[in-house]
Amino acid sequence: VGARCVGKRTVSTDGLCCRRRFSSSLNCVDICWLEVYSTSLATAKKTLAIKRILHLSRKMPSSLVLVFSLLFASSAVAADDPNFVILFADDLGYGDLSVTGHPTIQTPNIDQLAAEGILLTQCYSAFHVCSPSRAAMLTGRLPIRSGCTGSDPFGGVFQETAVGGLPLNETTFAELLKKDGYATAAVGKWHLGQREQFLPTNRGFDEYFGIPYSDDMGASAWTTMHKGVPLPLLHNTTVIEQPTNLGTLTQRYADYSADFIKRNKNNKFVLYMAFNHVHTPNFVSKKFCNTSARGRFGDTDSEMDDAIGQIMASLRENGLDGNTLVFFTSDNGPWLIKKLQGGSAGPLFEGKTTTWEGGVREPGLARWPGRIDAGRISPEVVTTYDIFPTILKLADVELPTDRVIDGRDMSPVLFSVDGKSSHDCLYIYKGTPNAELPGLWAVRCGTYKAHYYTNTHLNHTVVKHDPPLLFHLERDPSEQYSLDPKSDEYTEAMMTITAAKDKHEKSLSPVPNQMAMGADDKYKLCCDPDSQKKYPQYPVCTCDPDNWHAWTCDA
Numbered sequence: 001v002g003a004r005c006v007g008k009r010t011v012s013t014d015g016l017c018c019r020r021r022f023s024s025s026l027n028c029v030d031i032c033w034l035e036v037y038s039t040s041l042a043t044a045k046k047t048l049a050i051k052r053i054l055h056l057s058r059k060m061p062s063s064l065v066l067v068f069s070l071l072f073a074s075s076a077v078a079a080d081d082p083n084f085v086i087l088f089a090d091d092l093g094y095g096d097l098s099v100t101g102h103p104t105i106q107t108p109n110i111d112q113l114a115a116e117g118i119l120l121t122q123c124y125s126a127f128h129v130c131s132p133s134r135a136a137m138l139t140g141r142l143p144i145r146s147g148c149t150g151s152d153p154f155g156g157v158f159q160e161t162a163v164g165g166l167p168l169n170e171t172t173f174a175e176l177l178k179k180d181g182y183a184t185a186a187v188g189k190w191h192l193g194q195r196e197q198f199l200p201t202n203r204g205f206d207e208y209f210g211i212p213y214s215d216d217m218g219a220s221a222w223t224t225m226h227k228g229v230p231l232p233l234l235h236n237t238t239v240i241e242q243p244t245n246l247g248t249l250t251q252r253y254a255d256y257s258a259d260f261i262k263r264n265k266n267n268k269f270v271l272y273m274a275f276n277h278v279h280t281p282n283f284v285s286k287k288f289c290n291t292s293a294r295g296r297f298g299d300t301d302s303e304m305d306d307a308i309g310q311i312m313a314s315l316r317e318n319g320l321d322g323n324t325l326v327f328f329t330s331d332n333g334p335w336l337i338k339k340l341q342g343g344s345a346g347p348l349f350e351g352k353t354t355t356w357e358g359g360v361r362e363p364g365l366a367r368w369p370g371r372i373d374a375g376r377i378s379p380e381v382v383t384t385y386d387i388f389p390t391i392l393k394l395a396d397v398e399l400p401t402d403r404v405i406d407g408r409d410m411s412p413v414l415f416s417v418d419g420k421s422s423h424d425c426l427y428i429y430k431g432t433p434n435a436e437l438p439g440l441w442a443v444r445c446g447t448y449k450a451h452y453y454t455n456t457h458l459n460h461t462v463v464k465h466d467p468p469l470l471f472h473l474e475r476d477p478s479e480q481y482s483l484d485p486k487s488d489e490y491t492e493a494m495m496t497i498t499a500a501k502d503k504h505e506k507s508l509s510p511v512p513n514q515m516a517m518g519a520d521d522k523y524k525l526c527c528d529p530d531s532q533k534k535y536p537q538y539p540v541c542t543c544d545p546d547n548w549h550a551w552t553c554d555a
Helices: 062-080 108-115 130-139 173-179 246-263 296-317 336-341 384-394 411-415 488-506 545-549
Strands: 017-021 028-032 083-089 118-124 183-188 207-210 233-235 238-241 269-274 324-330 361-367 376-383 425-429 440-445 448-454 463-472
Touching (some): 083 130, 083 296, 083 384, 108 296, 108 324, 108 361, 118 411, 130 384, 173 269, 173 384, 183 246, 207 246, 246 269, 246 296, 376 384, 376 411, 384 411, 425 488, 463 488
Parallel strands (some): 083 269, 083 324, 118 376, 183 269
Antiparallel strands (some): 017 028, 118 361, 233 238, 324 361, 425 440, 448 463
């Protein structure tokens, strides 16, 4: 029989019937699935395990009908329960991929994601630095709602000895998917609190392998000037290496991800792969050292791209390619203060630590063979925190109803050529408001973006704009030519933005500021507080002394 589904599924008006086109000579087969719900008061949970074919539109021999019935009865769960892979870069600029126009960086595997899926040209992060951005992506909520926008109006991240973290009353997509039977794994950078209660395995992920914060927040062979605790590598909640050998890390991320996919090829799963690349220091393996015309930054981009290629190969090798939705994006824009060690926002103005487009607008890609038409380019506005409601809807898991969800289901954009964004406005925060400054510095509604306050990565002086700067982003994505405040166009656009801004601010509730809780050395991650008894010549918390002398690209 071996018919392979190559078409898109469309649900009929009664919500039960699906049409699929098969590559066999049987052509189109109408299949109706009846979902059976458990009435057990003990579980009160919908079960998707029992699904049966009710009707076949073509007349076929009874033996063939029986074969198809058995086939689809066994595969209906897999077909209805997609897998999800979220590939999240660190500090990647809008212009740091070959598919987005960089003239010397080569990212063939990421480019292939775009060729086989959709390139989202107006994809926004929730914030201009990483911890708040990641909090939003995992919860579907702007970080101002979780107290994760920084200790002051300028924003910030969790330190390596942070007291706070992503609050335990916030719900991640991993928690909800796990309850629905998904296997869940987080690999790579976390940066939402390093204390045990805040680590991934206590936030819905079955397993975790990675560095719990930025790779420059701990000492290693690549950051010899760092005076803090050696950079730890965790498996679940245990420090398994300290300092981390960064030169082998990305390959280990790829291997762990591929192994997780293989181990769960018969289960539904979500893999959150958060790379440390392309954050400084620009560590790479020997394979990629000095291989890019773009220099060391290009080397790291190439290594990340290679790891993505390995992860995609694992999906294909395990027969999961056609039932897996893959996202690729980044947490925030390029770290321009690092000059050639940082990235590029391409045509966009500014970068990380600012609310200009270059700080929050990211490359966005999505791929799902048979569901997302290959080679599409969409200018519709989507966000990283849209991932939360999108994958939950596709998994048929209900959204939380006891809180505001800022993300929107992006399925119409992904699956329909004519699909439109569900976002009316985006609210771009610089940090947490105080008596002197607000936290909300910019608002985009439709094609217009208003800046109430601005700064740049080189000049932290705050400039208040009264009246606000207003840009038409489709005509002027580089934000170079502000509209005339006396024009009718300006007046009409600002009326819409002002009303939306007022409504949004009224939806906020006071919450504890997680980053204002500060840091405490007692919360540092340490493999052995008494390590200097064994290795007196090395910093405390050294359990892998050879890693202080590990190969680096400068060696």
